[in-house]
Amino acid sequence: MRNAFILIAAGLVLGNGAAFAASAESGKKAYVAHGCWQCHGFEGQGSVATSNGTVIAHTQLPFEAFESFVRSTNRAMPPYREAILSKADLTDIYAYLQSVPKPPDAASIPLLNP
Amino acid sequence: MVDVIKTLDIKYLPSNPASSFRALHESLIDYGGNKQPEFLTCMHEESAVGMAHGYFKIAGKPLLTLCHGTVGLQHAAMGIYNAWCDRVPVIVVGGNDMDAAHRPPGVPTFHSAQDINALVRDFTKWDDAPVSAQHFAQSFVRMYKIATTPPYGPVMMSLDAGLQQEPIRDIGEKLYIPRFVPSSPPQGDSGAVKEAARLLANAEHPVIVVDRAARTPNGIKLIVELAESLQAAVVDQGGRMNFPKTHYLNRPPNVIGQADVIIGMELSDFWGVVNGYVDNGDNGIGFNETKIKAGTKLISINSVELITKSNYQDFQRFQVVDVSMPADAEATLPALIEAVRSAIPNDRKAAIDKRGETFRKAYANGRENVKKAAAIAWDASPISTARLVMETWAQIKDLDWSLVASEGNVSNWPNRLWPMEKHHHWLGRSGGYGVGYGAPASVGAALANRDLGRFSVSIQSDGDLMYAPGVLWTAARHKIPLLAVMHNNRGYHQEVMHVQRLANFRNRVAYLGNDLAPMGTGIQNPDIEYHKLAESMGWWAKGPIKDPADLAPAIKEAVAVVKSGQPALLNVWTQPR
Numbered sequence: 001m002r003n004a005f006i007l008i009a010a011g012l013v014l015g016n017g018a019a020f021a022a023s024a025e026s027g028k029k030a031y032v033a034h035g036c037w038q039c040h041g042f043e044g045q046g047s048v049a050t051s052n053g054t055v056i057a058h059t060q061l062p063f064e065a066f067e068s069f070v071r072s073t074n075r076a077m078p079p080y081r082e083a084i085l086s087k088a089d090l091t092d093i094y095a096y097l098q099s100v101p102k103p104p105d106a107a108s109i110p111l112l113n114p
Numbered sequence: 115m116v117d118v119i120k121t122l123d124i125k126y127l128p129s130n131p132a133s134s135f136r137a138l139h140e141s142l143i144d145y146g147g148n149k150q151p152e153f154l155t156c157m158h159e160e161s162a163v164g165m166a167h168g169y170f171k172i173a174g175k176p177l178l179t180l181c182h183g184t185v186g187l188q189h190a191a192m193g194i195y196n197a198w199c200d201r202v203p204v205i206v207v208g209g210n211d212m213d214a215a216h217r218p219p220g221v222p223t224f225h226s227a228q229d230i231n232a233l234v235r236d237f238t239k240w241d242d243a244p245v246s247a248q249h250f251a252q253s254f255v256r257m258y259k260i261a262t263t264p265p266y267g268p269v270m271m272s273l274d275a276g277l278q279q280e281p282i283r284d285i286g287e288k289l290y291i292p293r294f295v296p297s298s299p300p301q302g303d304s305g306a307v308k309e310a311a312r313l314l315a316n317a318e319h320p321v322i323v324v325d326r327a328a329r330t331p332n333g334i335k336l337i338v339e340l341a342e343s344l345q346a347a348v349v350d351q352g353g354r355m356n357f358p359k360t361h362y363l364n365r366p367p368n369v370i371g372q373a374d375v376i377i378g379m380e381l382s383d384f385w386g387v388v389n390g391y392v393d394n395g396d397n398g399i400g401f402n403e404t405k406i407k408a409g410t411k412l413i414s415i416n417s418v419e420l421i422t423k424s425n426y427q428d429f430q431r432f433q434v435v436d437v438s439m440p441a442d443a444e445a446t447l448p449a450l451i452e453a454v455r456s457a458i459p460n461d462r463k464a465a466i467d468k469r470g471e472t473f474r475k476a477y478a479n480g481r482e483n484v485k486k487a488a489a490i491a492w493d494a495s496p497i498s499t500a501r502l503v504m505e506t507w508a509q510i511k512d513l514d515w516s517l518v519a520s521e522g523n524v525s526n527w528p529n530r531l532w533p534m535e536k537h538h539h540w541l542g543r544s545g546g547y548g549v550g551y552g553a554p555a556s557v558g559a560a561l562a563n564r565d566l567g568r569f570s571v572s573i574q575s576d577g578d579l580m581y582a583p584g585v586l587w588t589a590a591r592h593k594i595p596l597l598a599v600m601h602n603n604r605g606y607h608q609e610v611m612h613v614q615r616l617a618n619f620r621n622r623v624a625y626l627g628n629d630l631a632p633m634g635t636g637i638q639n640p641d642i643e644y645h646k647l648a649e650s651m652g653w654w655a656k657g658p659i660k661d662p663a664d665l666a667p668a669i670k671e672a673v674a675v676v677k678s679g680q681p682a683l684l685n686v687w688t689q690p691r
Contacts, residue, residue: 035614035624038607038631038690045491045498047525047691050611055490076392078618106482106489111504112531113485114511 021088027096030089034080043100052076057100066094115278116146118251118291122258124178124205126169126561127151128162128588130189132182133222134209137278139180151178154561154592157584159186163193163268164554165561165585166204168518171354171541172562174330176203176261183210183230183272191234192548197268198237199382199428200353200545201326201418203261204268206234210243211275222275230272236425239267245274247282248289255292264299264329264442265417302415302439302446310377310413310437311453316462317375317411319469320346321365323387325353327379327415327443331537334358336447337379343454345470352529353382355540360533362470362477370405377413378435379443382545384414385431396619413437415446428546484530496687497662499524499601500531505665506571506599507532509673513569517541518559521552522575522601523608525691538568549606550581553598557589560596560681569676574598574683576637576644577606583647589681590652597676598683599669600644602658603690610635610690648683657685 031037031044039050044057059066067090070080080090106112115138131139143153156162159181166177181190187208197204211217211226231241240260244250250273257269282289302310314320322341328334337357341348347365350357357364370376370387378384388410393400412435419440422429439446458466488500503524516538520528534540541559544551552574560570579586579600589596613632617624629636645657654675656668665686672682 032630033626035610035632038611038614041491041494041498041689041691042496043491043494043498043689045487045494045689047499048530049523049525049691053487055487057490074394076394078394078615080618081621083621084618084623101493103490104492106485109485109489109492111501111508112488114508 022095024095024099027092128154128165129180158582159190160193161554161585165558168555168558178205183208196544196546203266241270243272263297299442299445302441311457315457321373324356325351328356333444358535383430385433415439415443417442503527509669519552519556520573521578552578554585571597576602587651645685654682
């Protein structure tokens with residue numbers, strides 16, 4: 001049931017026909033298999049050491065902008081062209097990133113507010 | 115020889131035993147009573163040097179290590195290079211049997227060489243090979259003096275096995291031990307100090323960048339004084355604990371972009387402070403981009419310019435600066451602070467105060483943003499590095515703690531979240547980035563902290579530990595209490611990303627085998643049970659811990675063990691960075 005909700009949510013975010021086929025569950029597998037986790041962490045949390053602190057979980061970028069960056073980044077991130085990462089996999093990865101549990105409010109974590 | 119060594123108040127001698135220094139070894143423990151120095155049994159020469167490295171960063175005093183002339187020194191070499199790059203004194207003596215006519219054939223001859231010092235000459239401050247007892251006395255005191263004069267660095271002596279064993283020859287002169295008198299550190303030229311002060315005092319946006327500027331706790335006070343006099347942002351690169359993390363002038367590196375004057379003190383790479391390098395191609399060239407505005411004035415105080423050598427490239431890229439002082443920053447700071455105060459025009463004082471107010475607000479906002487970033491993936495498994503670091507902090511915060519090593523990159527969370535204020539709160543990193551520093555350096559620093567009654571904690575990475583894990587046994591054998599919390603991300607993570615990067619640039623899918631990471635970079639299948647490894651060498655240990663909810667009770671238990679005088683290790687599965 002939860003997965004179904006994620007699928008729908010991802011589809012709404014993507015806003016195109018192909019996106020409705022997106023699967024967060026498959027996206028999680030693709031995210032790991034393609035090595036996204038290496039710099040961005042398993043939950044897209046990022047790191048100041050590897051992704052300049054950029055958090056890609058729940059990215060605000062529309063899918064088209066997200067894809068455009070992933071395909072052709074000319075910065076520190078190496079590009080993932082379609083030959084090595086299919087559009088279907090990237091669509092699923094995007095859905096996975098939208099499905100990651102939202103972090104708790106920092107103010108609610110006692111360890112961060114001693 | 116033992117009498118000479120004893121005059122220098124060297125407390126410990128971490129070493130792996132070897133035949134080429136058997137004579138000195140026996141004299142030290144029997145004639146010398148195994149005190150000043152006390153022999154610490156090591157299982158690898160790299161561990162011995164790493165322990166001396168970490169020890170100095172707490173105690174401020176060097177240790178002596180003995181090693182076998184050829185093969186032992188080859189083992190030690192990476193540790194010596196780290197100490198060289200990190201500007202840490204280590205006294206290395208290598209046994210070497212020079213007399214081909216008398217030394218035993220076979221193995222001892224395999225282990226002898228004409229000039230063992232050549233192996234490390236490119237990254238030691240000085241070396242010698244004495245040929246008499248008196249020569250040894252002069253050279254040992256001289257090498258100690260050279261090593262402990264800023265800029266600090268390792269030194270090397272080849273000590274002939276025959277000389278160690280032969281009776282003292284009567285040459286008609288009484289043997290003597292030269293008195294050790296420490297040298298003053300070199301200070302910046304007064305004219306250059308004045309010019310630097312003029313530039314800083316009149317700057318709109320001065321920025322202070324520090325790497326190994328605070329050699330001692332007093333260095334922190336001096337940097338705070340300079341920063342507050344100017345209300346200037348301070349970027350602490352973390353080669354040492356230079357500036358309190360709780361101070362509102364502690365700012366992230368991006369303030370460089372607004373600067374009109376930058377003073378860099380004891381930087382290992384000034385070029386890298388003011389330029390960026392983007393590794394964006396498969397040809398290994400990438401592109402460079404400036405991080406500063408045109409016309410920004412650069413000032414450097416750097417003692418390392420006094421000992422630069424040619425072969426190893428630790429001097430980094432050449433950066434043109436406007437005022438260059440080849441001098442010790444900490445020794446130069448009192449004069450610079452005084453000159454800055456004199457140089458600030460009365461009509462600039464209000465603007466300088468206003469600058470401080472802006473930084474107070476930016477600091478407060480920055481703290482909130484860091485907390486927000488730490489909260490992301492807070493409940494993830496494997497455990498987030500922010501959670502790892504803060505669960506550890508919660509259990510040690512009421513102790514006189516010292517983070518003795520943080521290897522393997524945990525996204526700098528300790529420096530961003532822990533209220534580091536004292537010199538022993540943060541010791542910097544390896545210097546030369548030779549992996550395998552963390553475990554031995556943390557044991558060495560914990561030894562120094564033990565003698566000062568402090569609590570030592572390290573963030574211990576998986577790959578680092580496996581270079582020479584025998585140092586765990588040394589810690590248990592010599593009762594060195596240390597809490598090692600592992601950042602076990604099950605890979606050589608920097609290399610994980612490097613291979614992936616090249617695969618992407620070449621439009622190829624990285625081959626993973628059955629691992630998560632590209633073949634050759636993962637440490638899994640099988641997963642190493644570090645807790646069992648540590649237990650087998652006399653440590654209290656627990657793991658693997660994968661659920662963040664299990665972390666706090668485990669750390670609490672481990673802290674109690676360490677407080678009782680034992681080392682303890684927690685094998686924690688973590689996010690990559």
